Amino acid sequence: xxxxxxxxxxxxxxxxxxxxxxxxxxxxxxxxxxxxxxxxxxxxxxxxxxxxxxxxxxxxxxxxxxxxxxxxxxxxxxxxxxxxxxxxxxxxxxxxxxxxx
Numbered sequence: 001x002x003x004x005x006x007x008x009x010x011x012x013x014x015x016x017x018x019x020x021x022x023x024x025x026x027x028x029x030x031x032x033x034x035x036x037x038x039x040x041x042x043x044x045x046x047x048x049x050x051x052x053x054x055x056x057x058x059x060x061x062x063x064x065x066x067x068x069x070x071x072x073x074x075x076x077x078x079x080x081x082x083x084x085x086x087x088x089x090x091x092x093x094x095x096x097x098x099x100x101x
Contacts, residue, residue, distance in 0.1 A: 002074075002078035002079045002080040004076060005078060005079060005081075005082060006077070007021045007076075007077065009077075009082075013085075015086055015090075016082075016086065019085055019089075025068055025069055025070030025071075025077060025081065026069055026070070026081060027068040028066070028067055028085075029066040029067075029099065030065050030067075030097040030098065031063060031097060031099075032063060032064060032065055032095075032097055038061075038063075041091065041095060045058055045091065048087045056069040056088075064100060067088055069084050069085060
């Protein structure tokens with residue numbers, strides 16, 4: 001089991017300033033240029049999720065990809081969510097995908 005973290009600890013991570021964190025997890029939506037770019041991004045997120053053995057909810061829509069992470073075994077945020085969010089954010093930056101909002 002991973003270490004439980006508070007919403008504040010998640011929000012205090014500078015690289016994750018655009019994520020919305022709450023009691024039940026954390027989420028972000030990225031603007032994408034095309035549906036194909038979004039599908040490629042989702043595949044990259046899936047690869048990271050498999051590597052970390054921690055699987056977020058991912059939604060691909062025309063113009064956006066939404067990611068939501070939580071640790072179901074704790075009902076909240078853990079170090080696994082923090083690591084996943086950092087990796088997803090880094091992937092988005094390599095493609096110059098910007099958060100909505």
